[in-house]
Amino acid sequence: MRIIDRVLVGLLLAAGASDAALALDEKAQGDVLYVTGGVGDAEIAEIKAMAPRYPLQILTADRSGQYVAGAHVTLSRGGRDVFDATLDGPYLLAKLAPGSYRLRASFEGRQVERMVQVGTRSQAITLHW
Numbered sequence: 001m002r003i004i005d006r007v008l009v010g011l012l013l014a015a016g017a018s019d020a021a022l023a024l025d026e027k028a029q030g031d032v033l034y035v036t037g038g039v040g041d042a043e044i045a046e047i048k049a050m051a052p053r054y055p056l057q058i059l060t061a062d063r064s065g066q067y068v069a070g071a072h073v074t075l076s077r078g079g080r081d082v083f084d085a086t087l088d089g090p091y092l093l094a095k096l097a098p099g100s101y102r103l104r105a106s107f108e109g110r111q112v113e114r115m116v117q118v119g120t121r122s123q124a125i126t127l128h129w
Helices: 003-014 041-053
Strands: 027-029 032-037 056-061 072-077 080-086 091-095 099-107 110-118 123-128
Touching: 027 080, 032 041, 032 080, 041 091, 056 099, 110 123
Parallel strands: 056 123
Antiparallel strands: 027 032, 032 091, 056 091, 072 080, 072 099, 099 110
């Protein structure tokens, strides 16, 4: 969601408009379905409500625990990138096939890399910068 869209949604909410205007869109990248966002209390609540339907949940935050938006995340399996995007907010929810993935993430020149095992149950990971 662009910044102007976020401002407009905020104004609508302040005016008492329905939360339906906030619906975060599920996107597709190859076989991966995902949602990214979590800017503001309403989006965070929406992301948290959606999270159980996604086997991989990633939260990005600085060392003090403050959420960060704009991290770049790549997931690869078998040497092939299956997901590659810059996050619109601090949260990423991803529907991936079960298996082992290499997670690479970067934010403001700092990098994190780890292996993640995706199963049928939700797994939450927090990346700190």
